[in-house]
Amino acid sequence: xxxxLFILFAGLLIYGCGSTKDRDFSKKEVTATANDTVRIANDxxxxxxxxxxxxxxxxxxxxxxxxxxxxxxxxxNKNKFLVxxxxxxxxxxxxxxxxxxxQEINYDNFVNYGYEVNYMLYNYFVFFSREYxxxxxxxxxx
Numbered sequence: 459x460x461x462x463l464f465i466l467f468a469g470l471l472i473y474g475c476g477s478t479k480d481r482d483f484s485k486k487e488v489t490a491t492a493n494d495t496v497r498i499a500n501d502x503x504x505x506x507x508x509x510x511x512x513x514x515x516x517x518x519x520x521x522x523x524x525x526x527x528x529x530x531x532x533x534x535n536k537n538k539f540l541v542x543x544x545x546x547x548x549x550x551x552x553x554x555x556x557x558x559x560x561q562e563i564n565y566d567n568f569v570n571y572g573y574e575v576n577y578m579l580y581n582y583f584v585f586f587s588r589e590y591x592x593x594x595x596x597x598x599x600x
Contacts, residue, residue, distance in 0.1 A: 513585070533580045545562045
């Protein structure tokens with residue numbers, strides 16, 4: 459009886475610690491709500507970023523580094539490489555998950571988008587890499 463309880467407990471422990479199911483991107487498991495939509499635009503409203511991603515709003519308000527932590531030039535340099543890497547993955551649907559890399563990001567390195575747009579774009583890449591376990595090869599020193 460004691461061995462039976464031990465085996466049952468060990469089985470439940472192993473079952474409970476098993477990995478969770480992989481996320482199926484073909485199903486609409488999570489619907490975006492108003493709280494999961496973040497719209498950022500610069501003062502002239504010429505450029506904007508709209509992020510519709512469950513959990514991003516929580517990330518930007520609680521986990522991300524605060525505004526002003528990075529300089530605008532730092533964010534622009536990081537975004538330059540991150541956007542290039544992201545767009546390369548969009549153009550290689552057989553090598554990368556086409557459900558993750560859906561559409562290219564139109565980012566021109568020679569346009570001043572302002573601090574807020576660059577801040578949100580950079581933090582989206584941080585969120586994206588954490589949420590979907592993606593690694594971008596960005597030079598540490600620019």
